Amino acid sequence: MNLTIVFHYVTGLLLAYAYDDLSYNKSTTQSHTYLGTNYVADNAVDRNSTTCMRTLYIGRNSPDKTLWWKVDLGGVYNIYGVNVLFKSYEGWNHRQRGRFAGFFLYVSTTGDIQGSTLCYKDGPLLPPLNFTTACSEYGRYVIFYNERLNDLAYPDGYELTNVFTELCEVIVQRCYGPGMYGSNCDILCPINCKYNTCQIQLGSCFGCNAGWARTTCDTRMNLESWYGDNCHHQCIGHCRYNSTCNHVTGQCERGCAAGWTGTLCDRVCDDGTYGHDCKNNCSGHCMNGSQCNKHTGYCDEGCNPGYIDSDCNRECELGYYGKNCSLACSPNCKTCRHTDGMCSCKAGWRGHNCTTECFRSYGENCQYPCNEHCIDHKCDRFNGKCLCDGKHDSLPSFRKKDATECIFWIVAFSLSLATRIIFISTTFILQR
The missing domain is CATH 2.60.120.260 (Galactose-binding domain-like)
Structure with missing residues (x-):
């Protein structure tokens, strides 16, 4: 017991x-x-x-x-x-x-x-x-x-x-111990597995040491991989995990290695696809329309403007654009296209990258003309208010009558000031 x-x-x-x-x-x-x-x-x-x-x-x-x-x-x-x-x-x-x-x-x-x-x-x-x-x-x-x-x-x-x-x-x-597999992690991987690692449930090798083949790496490679009647046909050699083809059909039972497809894994991936059995699609943003790497999906020649990462699948972060997303958008942009920096401008600005101030216009992208009653057709480029003596009038539309009144009061103030100065000066002279 x-x-x-x-x-x-x-x-x-x-x-x-x-x-x-x-x-x-x-x-x-x-x-x-x-x-x-x-x-x-x-x-x-x-x-x-x-x-x-x-x-x-x-x-x-x-x-x-x-x-x-x-x-x-x-x-x-x-x-x-x-x-x-x-x-x-x-x-x-x-x-x-x-x-x-x-x-x-x-x-x-x-x-x-x-x-x-x-x-x-x-x-x-x-x-x-x-x-x-x-x-x-x-x-x-x-x-x-x-x-x-x-x-x-x-x-x-x-x-x-x-x-x-x-x-x-x-x-x-x-498995706690290296080179082990099985439901209890208590079985040693086959001795010729590359890096002493194997499929953790079945014990098949991911790759073999030099000179060995088959899923458990127990066959010397001096006997090449053949299939079909009388083993007359040689396996193509593009099976996934470096496994050999089926000895009857020649097909790769675990699929094709990266970059290959077809019944016998004998056809290179079509342009625009990559990976095992060519199941993955390229990003489509490789430099100048170049094709991605058929094994990894990476854009070996770089990315089109506006995209980054090895596979060019990620757009520039907000506020950046261009090749490798290395260019900063103008601070005057409301929105900025990640490919070429084309902006939709904030109020008061216009132009390709929003660096030109509005002239006789106002608002986003300078889309609104200043009111025709503003002096010289000039107004605040942000909110459209007419300008008087360099300052904002209280009304968005500054009429011609208002302009005349403004000039009148300026002249009246100037005459009043001059009269006071003459009076004070005369008084001072008489007192002496």
Whole structure:
């Protein structure tokens, strides 16, 4: 009896330490943060379930339609699974599940969703607030992504407005010991797997050491990869994960390597597509219409004006434009086009970049002419008020009669002042 208890205790202890927490206190970022200081991205990896990150809401009542949260594991790892703890509120669990519903989990080596591997796609049922999934991928970044697009129909129960995302904990797991796989992380990866890493559930190698082939790297490469009747046809060699083709059909059972497509993975990606099986579309913003890299999707020759990032998929931030978004928009711009800096001007300004002052006109883009009754047709370029002796008149329209009255009072004041000066001077002379 005592031996049985000890056996179960030891087994439980081994299972508890079978997985390594890769994401604890690692570097994190998120697309946007809810106002305040208590909703930062790091809250999702501090292992305190009472603190949660929080983004601005997305949905049909928000200008924001997408959001993301990302953790940098600090190195490339063989991932086993991901656990996500969503924020719960007493009596509001169904609403919370509807907010999180439809999310994506990606694993990436570069930190970009484009070119990354989809680990999990939620739906159509609502997810539990404590969610765990197997994720046997190889990468450095784990990305949580969700969206609520206006032109897309969503399943029942999905929240479509005020969709806040609150992740309290995101735990990325791998087998505790290097070079292990299996449900209990207790089986050694095949000895010839490259970097001593393998698919964490099945044990197949992501790549082989030099001189070895097949999914478990147990075949010497002096026997080339062949298929078909009497092994008469040689595999093309563009299968994903460097795997060999099916020995009967010649097809790549795990898909094509980046940059290749076709039944036998023998056709280069068409222009405008890239990645595994050419499933990803290029941004379309590469310099001078050049094509993106068919393997990575990057614009190797740079970006058209108005776009940045390696794949040229991100527009310049507000207030900047041009090549590499290196030019600042004029402070007189109300809006500024991110490609060439073309402005819609604030009141009082006009021109391509809003640097020319209005003349005999006023308002945004100087669109309104000054009133015809203003002196010399000149008015305040911001609000259109007529000008009198360099100062604003109280009325927007300064009439000719008003101008005459203004001149009359100026002359009268001048005569009165001169009379006083003569009187005072005469009095002073007589007193002497």
